[in-house]
Amino acid sequence: MLIRIExxxxxxxxxxxxxxxxxxxxxxxxxxxxxxPAELFGRYPGDALSAQWELGVxxxxxxxxxxxxxxxxxxxxxxxxxxxxxxxxxxxDVFTMFRRAKLWLDGVAPRVLTAAVNSDVLVGxxxxxxxxxxxxxxxxxxxxxxxxxx
Numbered sequence: 001m002l003i004r005i006e007x008x009x010x011x012x013x014x015x016x017x018x019x020x021x022x023x024x025x026x027x028x029x030x031x032x033x034x035x036x037p038a039e040l041f042g043r044y045p046g047d048a049l050s051a052q053w054e055l056g057v058x059x060x061x062x063x064x065x066x067x068x069x070x071x072x073x074x075x076x077x078x079x080x081x082x083x084x085x086x087x088x089x090x091x092x093d094v095f096t097m098f099r100r101a102k103l104w105l106d107g108v109a110p111r112v113l114t115a116a117v118n119s120d121v122l123v124g125x126x127x128x129x130x131x132x133x134x135x136x137x138x139x140x141x142x143x144x145x146x147x148x149x150x
């Protein structure tokens with residue numbers, strides 16, 4: 001099965017110019033691999049028009065629904081999520097993470113997840129900027145992300 005994350009409204013390459021807040025430059029976003037925080041998939045600059053990641057997962061039937069597992073799915077059964085890592089990229093192409101968004105899979109409605117397992121594709125659509133125009137972070141569940149089956 002495939003999870004496709006479609007991100008729009010990226011925050012730009014700089015943020016944090018408010019007094020007392022750290023400033024970040026050359027911001028990028030990527031999906032973090034489970035148990036390997038330095039291993040990132042699909043890095044996009046913060047000023048991209050959009051970002052899209054396709055992640056292979058295994059859907060296993062469990063009591064009351066499905067358990068999704070894969071190299072980019074974090075957490076334990078019943079509390080799975082995908083990390084989007086925000087970081088700066090220096091002149092040597094080194095990514096330094098400064099914040100993350102947790103895309104919680106428990107926010108997928110059971111009927112949507114069953115339909116996605118049947119169609120083999122689950123799609124999550126979300127804006128990647130927070131209410132102040134910075135990188136979206138913290139826990140992300142509906143309505144911040146819209147889950148659907150293809």
